Amino acid sequence: MSYSRRDFLSHLSLGLGSVVALPGLTMLDNTKRLSSAAGLAELPESEKLGVALVGLGRYATGQIAPALQETTLCRLAGIVTGTPRKEEEWGRKYDLPESNIYNYETYDQIADNDDIDIIYVVLPNSMHAEYSIRAAEAGKHVICEKPMATSARDCQRMIDASQKAGRKLSIGYRLHFEPHNKEMMRLGRSEVLGNAEQMSGTHSFPLNDPGAWRLDKELAGGGPLMDVGIYVIQAGLYTMGQLPTSVMAWDETQNPENFPEVEGTIRWELNFPKDAVLYGESSYEDRGNNFRLEATNGWAELSPAYSYSGIRGDTSEEPMDFPQVNQQALQMDDFARCILEDDRTIVPGEMGKRDMIIMEAIYESAETGREVSLDFDKEEGYIRPLAE
Structure with a gap:
């Protein structure tokens, strides 16, 4: 046959x-x-x-x-x-x-x-x-x-x-397929260290090439927030397993002459239910690569948190001891598996849209100086992929 x-x-x-x-x-x-x-x-x-x-x-x-x-x-x-x-x-x-x-x-x-x-x-x-x-x-x-x-x-x-x-x-x-970040998800959502009180993260690197497409707003859509700050937002959301309710943000570009079209540095506070807060920062004028969870009974930290390899983690209880993996290979194999099984990917388009809504609100707050409320249609699948 x-x-x-x-x-x-x-x-x-x-x-x-x-x-x-x-x-x-x-x-x-x-x-x-x-x-x-x-x-x-x-x-x-x-x-x-x-x-x-x-x-x-x-x-x-x-x-x-x-x-x-x-x-x-x-x-x-x-x-x-x-x-x-x-x-x-x-x-x-x-x-x-x-x-x-x-x-x-x-x-x-x-x-x-x-x-x-x-x-x-x-x-x-x-x-x-x-x-x-x-x-x-x-x-x-x-x-x-x-x-x-x-x-x-x-x-x-x-x-x-x-x-x-x-x-x-x-x-x-x-990073949804990276063991240290997956452990941070487990610690936060399962409240292993108690209730989350605050999270903080930064992802930044110096961008000194004036001809880089990332500095062209028409091509990039924004600056470091769109490029690497999105990793910090992701970490906060997949650690909490909840949708944020509002955001306050500040454009803190140090050398505006180097960034005529996009922000050079941006900082934000993303508010979650039960008074939990994510303090985030992203910059093309500095270096940073970390994420930290502070809970009622302990803490957990990744540093570096978002790299392609070499991610390290520690907690108030014990160090994280997980293998380094090829994140991209696992990501693509899982998508292939979803196609073969007609399964739903854990990182769908709805998640990408959710993050874009949050980044648009961050830019709006930084521009207006006002706190911006976030209202999601919970039927659109923003939560379900996070909880799987």
Whole structure:
């Protein structure tokens, strides 16, 4: 009996479901379970879900493409680039057929390529919406890098396009698959150290290149908040497992002449129910990479908290002792598993939209000097992915 590629993948998903979705596991157990399940069920290279990268900048080159060499359920199958030199270099390095190499003029032709199942959008922020929507319209599942878009309105357009096409949409929130951050989720949500009283975090790095696209508001949508401050917001929300109620923010740019279009430094206070607060800061004028939870009976801290590797954690009870993992590989394998099992990703478009709503409120507060209330439609799925 002859099996098609789709028949094979459909058959495989039945086996994966019985391995991955086991009840009663801790969050760290689930990370280990995902890794071992992916290893046990590893597909032949030709049968893995094909991923095409759109945008071959530093992150795609240094992180995502290498991570795809370690995945067990998906593989690098194609690229989209506007640079002919990269077409040759990537095609040779990753043994990509010419038929799977596209530029921005031929992008929509990817709809006719059955070798590509997932499109991973790794472009400047303002291009996320357009290329994610076109990917969905081409019949492909989508992973979009953070921030999801530059407005909540565009986020909703992306969600609508994926739903209309019957395709899945995931945001590149890699830290949901990282053991130390998953432990912080467990400590906060399960109140292991008592009730959360306050959280604090910063993610900053000096940006000294005046020609960087991140300083162009039209391309970036904002400054360090959109770029790396979003990690601090994410940490606060997945530690609390609750939606914030309001925010107060301040633009504290130290050298405005270096940042004519976007903020150089921004600070905010994100308020949660039961008087818990997240004190956050992000900057292109300083360095910082940490997150801390203060609770009634103890504390927990990650430093560094958001790096691709080398994350370390400690608590008032005992140090965190978890392995370093390839966050991007786990993230992409989990999305492939969701496609195979028709499961819901834990980092869906609704989560990306939620974070965009919060960042828009932070900018509004910093501009007006007033506290801004946050009102979420709880039926839209902002909470459910956080609680899984």
